[in-house]
Amino acid sequence: MILLDGKGTAATLRMGLAVEVQNLSRQIARTPGLAVVLVGNDPASQVYVRAKEKAALEAGLNSMVYRLEIETSQKELEALIDKLNADDNVDGILLQLPLPGHLDSQACLERILPEKDVDGFHPINMGRLALGLPGLRPCTPSGSLRLLAHYGLNPAGKKAVVVGRSNIVGKPLAMMLAAPTINATVTVCHSGTKDLGAECREADFLFLALGKPRFIKKDMIKEGAVVIDIGINRTTSGLCGDCDFEDVKDKVSAITPVPGGIGPMTIAELLFSTIQACKWRNQL
Incomplete structure (x- = not known):
């Protein structure tokens, strides 16, 4: 099982970004x-x-x-x-x-x-995402995909299931996964999904953003699946994800921890977006 270390990956990415910021600062x-x-x-x-x-x-x-x-x-x-x-x-x-x-x-x-909307939530940026046009993207979905790429985990041609349909995570993530640049086959699940377990068991890549602590158990996961746990839930025993980490860790091929997984990647992605916004605004 590969533990997808978002904290370490984000720290490495930030080092590269610092060099890019220096170069960009000289240009503008x-x-x-x-x-x-x-x-x-x-x-x-x-x-x-x-x-x-x-x-x-x-x-x-x-x-x-x-x-x-x-x-x-x-x-x-x-x-x-x-x-x-x-x-x-x-x-x-x-x-x-x-x-x-x-x-x-x-x-x-x-x-x-829209050109300063580094969270990617403006309707124009969301519309550009839906149409496959360049634009600023929501940071959590982008950070999730960048973490996969860092570990060489490619959803292309694979079944990806997104649990959650929020405007912040679920919807934009599904669009990004289905885009020609990634080419996953995407299913979006939500509170109205009749048999969530059956849908999740089909997933080669399972993305969780439902906001229910330790809700996903090993009987809901396909053997060898990659799990990206985006949920951050505060409980009496501390922070945890939407997935029961201890229950599923021996069944998955890779999984993000909570905390230390997608949270740091979201912040790193915010820095990427700021640099991209600066380049576009200065026509670089």
């Missing part, structure tokens, strides 16, 4: 900039933002973090987004989700310029 006579906006005091969001800030600084990016009070109004948040859109030193804008309940997340995401 400034440091590529990433702005992260955090509203409120959600503990998980604060941890994620600190990790993103640390990774951006280590890669040599100009990291700008805007921490707003939970009482921030829709108008105030949109005004900040407009300011960042107009700032030529900002190449990428990331709005940390979830937002407090009184704010309209979709309206805020759509307000970010």
Whole structure:
């Protein structure tokens, strides 16, 4: 069984990105900039933002973090987004989700310029993904596929099952897997799937993003399958994925740990997206 080390892989990738940032900075006579906006005091969001800030600084990016009070109004948040859109030193804008309940997340995401939308959530970027056109891609699906590529695991021609259909992970991941560049045969499962176990047992590559701790057991997995566990669940015994790692580890050929799997790859992918956004904005 291969343990797909996202933490180590992301660290290696960041070293290469730091060199690329140096070269790009010389070309454009400034440091590529990433702005992260955090509203409120959600503990998980604060941890994620600190990790993103640390990774951006280590890669040599100009990291700008805007921490707003939970009482921030829709108008105030949109005004900040407009300011960042107009700032030529900002190449990428990331709005940390979830937002407090009184704010309209979709309206805020759509307000970010598509060319600065490093999370890839703007309808234009999602539409470009669906059409197979170049654009900024959601970081978690991209990071998952980059981790597979790092280990030489190729889903081309294989059966890939995605459990979860969120706009953040499941839907874009399914489109990426089905794209001609990867050529997997894709099935998307969700809460309405009648026999989830039967679908999962067909998977050569099983991607889990359903948000249920240790839900997937070994009797739901094909012998020798590759499991990419994207779920991060907080339980009384600590963080765990959607897959019961201890139960399945002797049956799979490769699996991501939680934590230390897809989380670090998502952050690394954010840096890739910021660099790509900078290149496109400067026509490089």
